[in-house]
Amino acid sequence: MQSTFKLTTAAILVAASLSACNGDNTVKNAAKAATVVSKALTAQDAEKFLATTEKELVQLNLEGSRAAWINANFITQDTSALAAAADQKSTEAGVRFAMQAAKFDAVEVSADQRRKLNILKQSLVMPAPQDPAKSAELAKIGAELNSLYGKGNYTTKSGETLSLGEMTATMATSRNYDELLEMWQGWRTISPAMKPLYIRQAELGNEGAQGLGYADLGAMWRSNYDMPADDFAKELDRLWGQIKPLYDDLHCYVRSELGKTYGEDKVPQDQPIPAHLLGNMWAQSWGNIYDLVAPENADPGYDVTKQLASHNYDEIKMVKGAESFFTSLGFEALPETFWQRSLFTKPADRDVACHASAWDLDAKDDIRIKMCIQKTGEDFSVIHHELGHNFYQRAYQNQPVYYQNSANDGFHEAIGDTIALSVTPKYLKEIGLIDTIPDESKDIGLLMKMALNKIAFIPFGLMVDQWRWKVYSGEVTPENYNSAWWELREKYQGVTAPIDRNINAFDPGAKYHVPAGVPYSRYFLAHIQQFEFHRALCEISGNTDPIHRCSIYNNKDAGAALNTVLEMGSSQPWQAAYKVLTGNEQMDATAILDYFAPLHTWLKDKNQGKQCGF
């Protein structure tokens, strides 16, 4: 659905739509047609095609984003229908462009033309089959799935109707096993209705991907990383292999502390952790249970949520605070329209898609965020995350539309997080949110809090698409959707469903990105990349503190280096952009491992004699 586009960006939007090249759309025929026509085509034809397509894309992106924005801000039957119509139009165009681009496969073109043609061939997130009835059906399904998620709520046993935001707040703060369980179960009542839609979406998306020459939609998603699709999958495994020993030690320690809180009958010490006890609706980041696992004598002694409250931060002040980090690096302030047009708080009187997102409506300067901000430290970080998207979008706006995107999709997700890594005690003191910088003897506490958010996330970031890839390849069939989801949750995260799941349960649908059709590997990548970016920027800024105490606030050299990469958009293979900032062409987990090295040593010590593993 459209918001998918905006979480990705214009160039992908391009790809996200489709045309009605009617007729037989098998890969074989498409390829044959391409070979026959390609004899007559030249690099000049490619230039012409790319120029005309660019104009069409600009128009489609603008129309599509406006329809999507209105739908996400006022979810009704009518806005969903309008968004679906725009989505269908742009997806059909995207398929048509991909088919036309394939005709140049055997034509000698410049490297720049080849990159643009490849982008047209690869970047659709949910390609439709070349049949107008099916592309209409696919667009309608996308809108319905988004609407089911956006409108989702739960009426408690005591008759109170709760939004996801309200349930999220309880998941973060309650330490009552049964209350947590009710929230966890309650939210998952929204998703069984999604299952038939999801099954059909997977069929149609696969048919669309196959029409474009891919084995299935998962293979198409994996083809977007300037390397063979299979190598990308191996790359993720390699990176996970680097992180896993640290994750296992964090898991072991957290499980034993939760056993102390809830009892070992509730948290068996040789089993995966019940998924509702980790402070988050999806057990994807665990920072909210910091108080339960805080190291003795090393608690840094402040809580950003409380500091925001005691300093009278409202939602706007939180966004202004995040903006001023970017301006301190030399980025221009956000435009007035950002403040007029963004959504910062959950409206009382209508359904909106509350999941945070950043938008670029016109590839000029109409950038916005849409977020139902809660006044917590967690959302203060999410605001930095979202503004990272906006400053990126603005930095690459002078690129041709094909390159108005991040170097790979992990970069888009990593930029704001990189900045948030600089929200250190030193920085918080500088902006007046805390009075004193905790002593270095408290660093294990700071690192623990960060690890609960960042290290705990990594296997979740990996498993979501492991599941979808299996769904799209047919390895996991609809009868097994839910059981396969939990097998992967147990295998990678070592968390388990706290109660037997009903035969109708469709728990993947209770995670935004599944119904919204947003690929998830990007967040796994971002979690590795942001530490590499942080390390590189800290070096540029001349930092001499330990890396977890480094803040690049106010450092114009770091800002300029960051901007160089942002401005490139996707004009070069991501490896080139990566090299500009980090000096390497390959992703590597050593920066994140180095960052957490003191904590890892501490955890290994604490885990001595414990039964680890799940």
Ligand code: X8Z
């Ligand atoms: O969806 C997001 C952002 C918008 S791109 C808020 N994130 C993932 C999630 O919430 O599941 C950021 C971290 C992971």
Ligand code: ZN
């Ligand atoms: Zn994001």
